[in-house]
Amino acid sequence: MSGLILKLAPGERVLINGAVIENGDRRSRISIKTPNARILRLRDAIHPDDVGTPVSRLCYAAQLVLSGDAEPERGRRDLMKGIEQLSQVFDDRDSRIALDGATADVASGNIYQALRRLRSLLPREARLFAQLA
Secondary structure, eight states, rough: OOEEEEEEEETTTTTTTTTEEEEESSSSEEOOSSOOEEEEGGGGGGOOOOOSHHHHHHHHHHHHHHHHOOOOHHHHHHHHHHHHHTTTOOOSSSHHHHHEEEEEEEHHHHHHHHHHHHHTHHHHHHHHHHOOO
């Protein structure tokens, strides 16, 4: 993740290589120069109790890779498999763009960006489940 710039709101927390860092009372900007640093904004994190749908499970798997709680190679394989499965269901243009982008991100090792793209599918997934109810 060389060259990543994090813009943090006051009091925002971020996990960097296993350490939770909390911003002070002003907005700040942090440049991450270390390649392959494991970074997760805690506002983007999904609590394990909230994982109950295919998209949330895939987001959680990405989160585990980012936090260092999952082996990176296996995590990438699992993410690619999960994205392939989601592509069987999400066939609209916007979802396809998000899934194709997530695939490219995982392939290039940019798990954080893949997580962001996958999170964009959560509202669509909720609408699909609502239609089934």
